[in-house]
Amino acid sequence: MTIAQTVNSCEITLIHLPHTSENDVAYVPNYVSNDEETYLLNAIADQPASRWNQMETSTRRIQVWGGNVDAKLKAVIGGVQPLPPFLAKTAEHVGATCCSQVATEFWGKKMQKPNHVLVNEYTTGQGVMPHEDGPCYQPGVAILSLQSPAVITFTSKLGDDCTQNLPLHVALMPRSLLIFRGKAYTDYLHGIDDVEAHVVASDALLNGTDEEVKGALAKREDGHLELKRTNTRYSLTFRAVRGAMAWASLRK
Template sequence: PDVKPKPSQCPEGLFLIPNFIDEELERELLGLVKWESSGDQASLKHRKVKHFGYDFNYDTNNVDINRPLEEPMPTLLTDVIDRIMQTSHVNHRLDQVTVNQYLPGQGIPPHVDTHSAFEDSIVSLSLGSMVSMEFAHPVGTQHSKVLPPRSLLVMTGESRYLWNHGITPRKHDVVAEAGGDDGMTLATRGIRTSFTFRAVRGRPCQCAFPSKCDSQMDMPAQPKAEPSKPEVQKPNSEAEAMELEERQVHQVYNEIAPHFSYTRYKPWPHVSNFLNGLEDGSLVLDVGCGNGKYIGVNPRVFMIGCDRSEELISICGQRGHEVLVCDGLTVNMKSDLFDACISIAVIHHFSTEHRRLDAVKELVRLLRPGGEALIYVWAMEQTKQDKKSIYLMKKKSQAAEHSSGDIIPSLESTNLDETSSNTNLGSDTNLGTGSEDKGETDNLEQKMQRMKVTSSEQEESIGEESLGHKEHEYSSEIKAHCIGNSQSETQSRQTTDNSSEDVKTTLTVHVNKTEFKDQDLLVPWHLRGENKTSSSVGAEKEHLL
C-alpha cells in the first residue's frame, strides 16, 4: 500500500554504504569510459551517459530485454557487481549499468525509475565528487541524503518504487560540518560520475505501489463521468475577495505544494542578480517565498521568507530557512525594517485592483528609506513587437527562432508600467485609497521617492522545462489558481466595497499556451504522477490569476 511517511522520515528501504570501494578502484572505474571520445558515450541535455549490458531508451523510459548490447560487460564492472551482491541488499543479478557524468551545476529532475523496466533494487555508486540527492514522497515529505565519493546508495522497496529521487542543478550543497556538530557548511561540487546498477525485468511489475507503477497504470480503467464545475464569480466586496482567494489561492497552493516545489527549483537569473547586488549584511524579506528557492541565493545577506501557504512554509522549514506564515497584505514585521524586499509572482494572486495596490503599499511600509523592492507579476500581454512570449511557444524549436537578441516578455516577468525595466515610483504614483487616507498616502509617496522598484522583462518560461520526459506527464487531476494580470487598469473597478452595483461576472478558465482573453481568470494547474485514466468527483480546482 502507498503509506504516508512521518515528517523528515528517511525513505524505507534506503541504504548508504560509505567507502564501498577504495581510491585505486575509483581511478580504474573513472578511466573505463573515454568521455572525450564521441563514439564512447552519448550526450543528454544535462549530462553525458554511457550504457553497459542493455541500452536505456529515454524516449520510452524502458529497455528492450530482447536486444542486449553487443559490447560485453567489462570485467571491472562484473567484479563490482559481485561485490554488490554480497551486501544482501540485492536479490536479482545486476545486468545493466548506466554511467552518468555530471559537471558542477548539472543535475537530474525528480523521478522514479520505470517499474516495468527494472527489478526491485536500484544501486548507485558515486565517484569523483560528493553530491546531495533529494528524495520526495508523493504527500510532500522530503529527505536529503549526501552521497560522499566512493559511497554506494541502494534503493529498495518503498524508496525505489514510491519516492522520487533527483539532484537539484546547482554548484554548491549545504551539508553538515565535519565532526558531527549541528553546524552546516557549503560544499562545492566537482565533476561527479555515477555508476547505476540495475537488473532488467522481464515481466510486468506487481509491486504494492500502483500509483507509481506503469505496469498497473496501463491496465484498462472504467471511464468516469466528468464532474460538473460550479461557476466562480468575480468578487464585489472585500469579504467576497477574501473568500475567493482563500478558496482559489490559499487552499489550492496547500494542495499542490509538493508538485509546485518540484517544478520551482531554479532561481531566475535577474532575481539572483538583484539579490547578489545587495550590500553585504543587508536584511531582505521575500514576501510570498513559496518553497524558498531564493532564500540563500546570496549568503552574504540575511533573508527571511513569508508565505500564506502553510505547506510551502513547511517545505522551507525542512530546508532550514527562516520563514513564517502570514498574509502579504499584513506582514507581521516592523515598518522601515528591511533593506530590500522581493515579491516574485505573488501580487497577481490578489483578486482586486485595490488589494493588489495594498500589497505594493505593504512592501513600501516594510522598507527602510532608500530601500529597494523587486516585483514580478504576470502580464496579460504575451506579445511584444509582434513576437510571442516563450509561454506561447508550444515547441522549444519555435522559441529558438526568436533567440536573436530581441527581448521576449515571458509569462512571469513584466514591467509594472509596461514601458521600462527600471521604474522609479515618485509622488505621482497613485497608491492612495481616497482623500481620507491622504496623510498615509503622502508618507508612502515620500518613501517611494527614495525607493526604486525594479522589474525585468525577460525570464524563463513557466513550468521550468528542464524537468524533461516523465516529469511533464500530468494527470487529469487539475488544480487552478486565480490571478489578476498586470494589464493597466483601464476598466472601471467593480470589485471593491465602493461598487455601486452588485454585478456578478463569471471568471473564465484559461487555456494553457494561449493568449490571455481576460484580465481576471482561472488558470489550470496540472498535477503529475497520478493515473491519467482515473479521476474523482471534485478533483478539479482552479487558482486565481
C-alpha cells in the same frame, strides 16, 4: 539514520524514509578504495567518444552498459548485453552486498548481480531532475559515487500528508554506495539539484551524522548545512533489467 553493521569489511548504515521498510535505503561510506575509484575513472575516460550519449533533456552525458532500455516496451532492445570487463568486478561486489545486506533476491528471482549500468557524468552545477527509475527494472538500484560529493533528494509521490512530502536528503560522498529499493524505489522520486553547493535543512539530511559527511559540511548562519561539489562527479547506477528475456519474446 540507524543501525550500523559491518559486513564484508564495509559499514552499512540503514536510512529510514517515512512509510518504507527499515532496509529499503542503505548507505555505505568508502565502498570502494581510492585505487578502485581511480581505476574506474580511468576506464570511463578511456571509452571511445561514441560510447557517450548526450541526454535529450539535459546537457549531461551518459554511458549505457548492458543494452539500451526501451521504456515503452520495458525491454532491452536487442537483448541484454554483457557488462564490460571494467565493470564486472564492481558489479559482482555490488550484487553480493545487495543480496546479503538488503534482500536475498534484490536483483530478481535467483539473479545474483545487476545486469545493467549507467555511467552518469555531472559537471559541478549539473544535476538530475526528480524522477523514478521505473518499471523496466527490478525495484532496486545501487549508486556508486565517484570523485565529487553531491546530495540526492527524495520526495514522496504520495498524497497530501505534508510530513511525507518534505524533501529528504542523503549526502553521497565520493566512493560511497547508496542502495534503495521497495517503497523507496516505487513511492519516492529522487533527484540531484543543479547547484554547485547544496544547501539543506539539518534535520532533513538523513546521513548527517556520518563522520565523513560531517567533515564535508559547512554550517551556515541561517542554520542550514552546505555541501560543496568539488569536481566533476561520476555515478554508476547498478540495476537489473526486468525480464531480461522479454525482448526475445516480444520479437516472436
